[in-house]
Amino acid sequence: MFLIPDPVGRFFHRMASPPHFYALTEKLMPWLVVLFLLLLLPGLYGGLVLAPPDYQQGDSYRIIYIHVPSAWMSLFIYMVMATAGAIGLVWRIKLAEIVAISSASIGASFTFIALVTGSLWGKPMWGTWWVWDARLTSELILLFLYLGVIGLYGAIDDKRTASKAVAILALVGVVNIPIIHYSVEWWNTLHQGPTVTKMDKPSIHVSMLVPLLLMAAAFKLYYVIAMLQRARLELLQRERNAQWVKAMLEKRA
Amino acid sequence: MSLSHAFFAIIRRDLLLALRKRSEIANPLLFFVLVITLFPLGIGARPQLLQAIAPGIIWVSALLAAMLSLDSLFRSDFDDGSLEQIVLSPHPTSVLVLAKIIAHWLVTGLPLLLMAPLLAVFLGMPQSAIGMLLLTLLLGTPVLSLIGAIGVALTVGLRRGGMLLSLLVLPLYVPVLIFAGNAVEMASNGLPVTAQINILMAILLMSLALAPWPTAAALKMSIS
Incomplete structure (x- = not known):
């Protein structure tokens, strides 16, 4: 651990202690919600009202303000889940395990939203709800991977063992992430290529890009809020016999 | 006992056990044949259609x-x-697990390979594509055993792991299915398939090198 400076190490050590995590997240929660709303409302207003209609697609392109951030989140959450799972697997940190499993169902929901909004947009634009092209298929497999993680966690009674199993499965599934991300570049698909994260300059006008980035940031915060809420609940359930939970309940009663 | 000694001892033991219990070899093979015969019955005897979807069906x-x-x-x-005992042995579990996977493939994967040409003729696949079908099966079925081993190792301790196993394993099988099915289809249309074969080989080598580790980790988790 000589690579990690002392204060950072101390911070993570404190964060990994359940009572401290529980108290800290409780204090943070209102701030996170305020920040989330501050990003969400301008993002929605800018995307739905201020941004000009597209010269080809008219107003129906506006679904990207939901579709694109949720598609980004579906990949991002999977990486968070796999990383947290790996940390839990190696250092046996209880909180990392809890973060991993709390992320799974949120990630599955975002993947589902990305698929549904994409197909709603595809009907008027491509003339079909669904095509079996690389991006869509690999995103669908991502949904199955999430569902597999959730199913495996539910099937094993001992939750510490279940977290281990889930971490192994999530790490194996990471293989799919680069395939989804690069599918539109590797294969010649119906789904369009990347427009925002290009090396030279985004091929999207700034009046449409700014709300999109605001929405993406808002979705990230939403994920943090939802994940922390689930993690707090999971923590209470796992530690229901611990001294600090009893002490806290008695203090509140 | 040296590592290579243990490795081959496990393969020999598993093959011997399979030989004593022949139903373990026969059942997957029978299932394979039965499922394929169901397709012409369900779709109706339409040779053109069957020929077109034969690679996918197989x-x-x-x-x-x-x-x-x-x-x-x-x-x-x-x-x-x-x-x-395998996990407790002084040798690395991942290597011993690989021996078990190889034995399992010899017992269940290889017979599929031998049966496939017959079924391809059943479905009216062109002669030229049958060689390609065998090649993709040769490269692809070991991957199925290797990736599947991770799923089984995760669920072996559960009482009703069967349905869950399919949920865990089938999504991971999809790349093999896509490239192998595509290669056979291209070959039956007389197109070059070097790219697909190279990718299948890459998948095989990667899973051969990487899959035993998560399998060993999951087994340790399952028996603890």
Whole structure:
């Protein structure tokens, strides 16, 4: 651990202690919600009202303000889940395990939203709800991977063992992430290529890009809020016999 | 006992056990044949259509047969405790697990390969594509055993792991299915398939090198 400076190490050590995590997240929660709303409302207003209609697609392109951030989140959450799972697997940190499993169902929901909004947009634009092209298929497999993680966690009674199993499965599934991300570049698909994260300059006008980035940031915060809420609940359930939970309940009663 | 000695001892033991219990070899094979005969019955005797979807039918059936045979990989060893002995042995578990996977493939994957040409003729596949079908099966079915081993190792301790196993394993099988099915289809249209074969080989080598580790980790988790 000589690579990690002392204060950072101390911070993570404190964060990994359940009572401290529980108290800290409780204090943070209102701030996170305020920040989330501050990003969400301008993002929605800018995307739905201020941004000009597209010269080809008219107003129906506006679904990207939901579709694109949720598609980004579906990949991002999977990486968070796999990383947290790996940390839990190696250092046996209880909180990392809890973060991993709390992320799974949120990630599955975002993947589902990305698929549904994409197909709603595809009907008027491509003339079909669904095509079996690389991006869509690999995103669908991502949904199955999430569902597999959730199913495996539910099937094993001992939750510490279940977290281990889930971490192994999530790490194996990471293989799919680069395939989804690069599918539109590797294969010649119906789904369009990347427009925002290009090396030279985004091929999207700034009046449409700014709300999109605001929405993406808002979705990230939403994920943090939802994940922390689930993690707090999971923590209470796992530690229901611990001294600090009893002490806290008695203090509140 | 040296590592290579233990490796081959496990392969020999598993092959011997399979030979004594022949139903373990026969059942996946019978399943494979039965599923493929169901398609012409369900679709109706339309040779053109059957010929067009033959690569997909054969590969999907092989996938399902491989998945159903997975349960025998660790089940009996888990029940009689020899799995614990493997994990407790001084040799790395991942290498010994690889031996078990190889034996399992020899027992369940290889027979599919031998049966496939007959079924391809059944479905009216052109002669030129049958060689390609065999090549993709040769490269693809070991991957099915290797990836499947991870799923079985995760679920072997559960009482009703069967349905869950398919949920865990089938999504990971999809790349093999896509490239193998595509290669056979291209070959039956007389197009070059070097790219697909190279990718299948890459998948095989990657899973050969990487899959034993998560399998060993999951087995340790399952028996603790």
